Amino acid sequence: MSKNLTKRSEDYSKWYNELVVKADLAENSGVRGCMVIKPYGYAIWEKMQAQLDKMFKETGHENAYFPLFVPKSMFEAEEKNAEGFAKECAIVTHYRLKNDENNKGKLIVDPNAKLEEELIVRPTSEAIIWPTYKKWISSYRDLPLLINQWANVVRWEMRTRLFLRTAEFLWQEGHTAHATKQEALEEAQQMHQVYTDFVQDFMAIPVVKGAKTETERFAGADETYTIEALMQDGKALQAGTSHFLGQSFAKAFDVKFANNEGKLEYVWGTSWGVSTRLMGALIMTHSDDNGLVLPPNLAPIQVVIVPIHKTDEQLDEISAQVNELVKNLRKNGISVKYDSRTNLKPGFKFNEYELKGVPIRLAIGPKDLENGTYELARRDNLTKEVVAKEGIEEYIKNLLETIQSDLYTKALNFRNEHITEVNTWDEFVDVLENKTGFILAHWDGTPETEEKIKDLTKATIRCIPLDQKEEEGVCILTGKPSNKRVLFAKAY
């Protein structure tokens, strides 16, 4: 069945770009590198937000909102962070336009409205949040401070792709402050686990949990925890990160608290975030040549019902029965759409809902009415079956759970088949070029070797997996000793 969608095997990248647009998820805007998230795509993002927000609140976090702009001087305060983000930021320098006297109807920047200090559109909010925390924290009783923000951020990317890398994107950023190093570390690890649970259980995407190497850490962090997912083209995608900031921001912004002995100490910090990039991971993990495949947990429409009829009487009869089913499904908390548009053929509708990844499609025609059945099609494995209308609500409820878990298993199997252990440089290069996927290999632990491997192959160290056992070996590039394999891949 063709939706004029390029096949993945022909051009994976083109397939992705076409799918995002044709499935009504997002499109490029008239602003370089900025996307429009369309209603259908945004409805999926809203489901992610709702679940994450619930999980954040269950772990004791509250939402707040901080300014979009960071004055340059605040931005400079944490040196590494500034270095890491200064190269790609939008800078507000003026606050007024005026009429162009030489060109009617046109506006020019008013040179008299230059800001004394430039404002950076936040690429991340540590530099605006920590000066606020300084005001809020004075005693150990003010700690821990557990705050999350839902916001837009801007990083001036030169090469952008819908959802995966855009100049503006939507995300959440958690920022916490603690009295002890241990507590901050545990917070960073806890949120790492929250992301893992969310991405695996809710998005049906298996991940490898690990720590970033020093080179790949968040600018200003002592430790960055990451979850790494594998896309169908064998490339990795960083799906979420949680940073243990140590005392770097506390020192940069002078945030101290009096401990229970009255002594002043710097607080310990974390930050953690996931973004609309997860939409890219979702699409590239589950979808196929027919279009989007959505896990039931994230599907704005979980069940679509299409009537097949020749006469108006048939349609009336079908509708009477379907309306009852729709009511019952909704009572069960299932989101369902009955598409009774008469100007479109059933085949057209089938294509449309396949393209949009609706997990279950029911069709009902005159024969089904007679037999008391529906034709049920699963989007994930494209199978069809005839199902009795008696008890179909319960059947669908269970099937949605089955689909959710089948999608995870399928992705997990794919991922496991694409983790290869290699011991030599030749094997390494061979897997990268032919099999693709994750590679577990020994590395000598130096940034120099990491950099060299990247230059030679474009593969990066995705993470030092947390569950990886100690094992003697030698670095694939330098032959120097190593006691743990790390996870390599080419990445988005």
Next chain:
Amino acid sequence: MSKNLTKRSEDYSKWYNELVVKADLAENSGVRGCMVIKPYGYAIWEKMQAQLDKMFKETGHENAYFPLFVPKSMFEAEEKNAEGFAKECAIVTHYRLKNDENNKGKLIVDPNAKLEEELIVRPTSEAIIWPTYKKWISSYRDLPLLINQWANVVRWEMRTRLFLRTAEFLWQEGHTAHATKQEALEEAQQMHQVYTDFVQDFMAIPVVKGAKTETERFAGADETYTIEALMQDGKALQAGTSHFLGQSFAKAFDVKFANNEGKLEYVWGTSWGVSTRLMGALIMTHSDDNGLVLPPNLAPIQVVIVPIHKTDEQLDEISAQVNELVKNLRKNGISVKYDSRTNLKPGFKFNEYELKGVPIRLAIGPKDLENGTYELARRDNLTKEVVAKEGIEEYIKNLLETIQSDLYTKALNFRNEHITEVNTWDEFVDVLENKTGFILAHWDGTPETEEKIKDLTKATIRCIPLDQKEEEGVCILTGKPSNKRVLFAKAY
């Protein structure tokens, strides 16, 4: 009971500013005119968002997300809109910082990273959304397009006040496109009614519904509907607006559709929005000299329970009973907090929850344990009573509804007492200076008179009330004939 809060009668403006900060709603940030919305304030905003979002979806709208930036050329396309907003906008001119070679650790704007076209941080999104709609609309089948966006916007205000007027604020903006003038008008009116219902029923704030005069209309609109609320100091606050845009944006951005006869026509548009400004309306309508007063619908904590005890044993006994109550209240969908902190005195806690506007406070001591009672204090009218623990869940549930409706009635009575009909200029000036509040008066219908009245008194025409009957009269300033009274007030 003093919270070191300035009294309203002493200095209303100071009272407001202090209350916003002391009740942990918001505070000024290090960025000129931008606020930090603190967790407690944000939790109230989240409740507003959730309810509004539900109402928008029930009326057929979907959420989407459009870019933060508007290229200058798009901004210029609708002339009136550009004129109206160009005078107060943040302008991005560069996209990179670099190290200052003369000043280690400092960053400067990289002059080589100047944008070819400046980007305006959206003050409102018509100019970025309508070019997108051009891509989405080709036939009458694509209409109506009913979209809402939750977003931050920036207007470079010179004088700012927390929630009421800030450079950056949070809002929702609906943007719809329709095939006929009638349908677009009805949409604008429908959303006007949605705002009315939300503000009156949910926020317990009575409003006057009306249309703006030409002068006060949204830049680019053919008609602006508004809801106007009255604050305790007798000043008006515009709480929400819904605009019938006619075809102005469709023409500016060339958005046409083929009607069912295949003819091309310009579409008709609306836009409508409410913002974090509503937080200001909420505070200034209900609160008193003891602090915030929250309608139960918007209270993050609806019931707080404070134990009064001398010994640990007493606390244990109290806690055992209270934990049961907490469970039962939560089962009833009531948000409740049990504050058993032992390092703070009950009186301190009472003050804190009064300051934060928690609608119902329960206290329980050893005597109550004996008698099977709680002491219940209402925040809205500061009354106390002793209530039997048997059936207290049902009692509280009903009382929350009573408080919600009492708050509305109280505000409505105040508002009605502060609407004065005047027929002469002297009366007009007298009411403005002494009684304050809304004034219903005749006006000759010209922008010149409107402007002159504003210059003379600072009072503006808040709206032409929709329910105002026709009535012969003469303009209070010019003596020219008029057939309808309009609503004047000094305003925020």
